[in-house]
Every structure is written in C-alpha cells, then in structure tokens.
Amino acid sequence: MTKRILIVDDAAFMRMMIKNIVVKHGYEVVGEAENGLQAIQLYKEVSPDLVTMDITMPEMDGIQGVKEIRKIDPNANIIVCSAMGQQAMVLEAIQSGAKDFVVKPFQQDRIIQAIERVLGR
Template sequence: MGKRVLIVDDAAFMRMMIKDILTKNGYEVVGEAENGAVAVEMYKELKPDVVTMDITMPEMDGIEAVKAIRAIDPEAKIIMCSAMGQQMMVMEAIQAGAKDFIVKPFQQDRVLQALNKVLS
C-alpha cells in the first residue's frame, strides 16, 4: 500500500498539482487542508505517514501548524512547501521540526526526492 499523505495549502491549484504528482507515483492522498488549523485536526484524525505543508496560509500558518502537529506526534514527518524568497521561514520551519522542504512551482523529481528522504 502506498504511503499516506496529507496535503496542506491554501491554494486549491497547488494542492491539485502536488496531489497529481503523488497519486501518479503510488502515494495515497488521505486528506487536503486549506490552512494550518484544519491540518492539525486532520492530522489527529488521519495519522498520515507524511504531510506537505505550505508556509503562508490564513488562520494558522505552516510554522505554527508544524509546532502543533509535532506537539501531538513528535515523530511527525512534515515537508514544507515554500515559494522562492521564503528561506528565513523555511529555516524557522525546519527548527520547528519540519524534515525537508520543496519549492514552488513543484518539480516532480524534487517532490519525490523529499518524500523518499523523509520516509526512508
């Protein structure tokens, strides 16, 4: 069975893009959240193997969501998704417990490389 992924991004288009890459490569997308607050609730419910987390979102940003998820599950595997120029926030996310990051627009090879690294 494919690894279970929760996709978190406030842009439906970005969720669709990453979902497309993942499902084509044998991953099972178990949920999609449009902000960090929803992501935390879905994480508790779905217990995915890995989370792709956007950084800038309304209500609760990705960094806060990483902290909240890691408080629930210290072993949580979270990959940050950032636009160019968000290096400082990416560093903050890594310090908060994210395992890797991918840059938008998503490159299939890089997305899969990050997932393989985090899940191995």
C-alpha cells in the first residue's frame, strides 16, 4: 500500500519540491499546509503515514505543530526540515517527538532516506 505524506512548509516552492521528490519515489501526497495550524487540521482529516514539517512558519511554527500533532497521535511520524543554523530548534523538535530531521537545502536522497528510515522501509 502506498504511504501517504502530508507536506508542511510556508514556502510554496519548497512544498512543490518535496512533493515532486516523494511522488517520484512512489509516495502519495495527501495534503499540503503552509503553517502548523493548517497541518493539525489536515492531519485530523487525512491521517497521513508521515509528515514533513518546516520549523520556521507564520501563525504556528513547526515545533508547536509537532507537539500538537503528537497530542492527537502519539505515534505520528514527523520529519522536521530546517535551514542551516537552526540546530537548537532541531533539537527541540526531536525532543518534542519528531523522528528525524533534514537540513535545507537538502539533497533528494537525504529526504527519501529519512522517510524510509522513519517508515521502516
């Protein structure tokens, strides 16, 4: 069965880039959100197998988004995407329940490797 992914990033081009990579590798994108609030709502609606979550976003950042999604689903698979120089925030995201992180700008292989590791492929 195809694994379903929710992509969360405030930058439309970044969502498109991640979507292109994951679709090319056989995953289904079941939703896109531009902030943590939208991510929580979509998570409830589509129940994805995995979420890619940007850290720095308006309205609700990725760390808070991770915490809120984990309240809904303690077993949620979340990979955090962050820009260089956000190590402290990445650490906080992992402590909040994210299962891996990818540093932007990322290599296509790295994001697939993270997804496969988290989903146990």
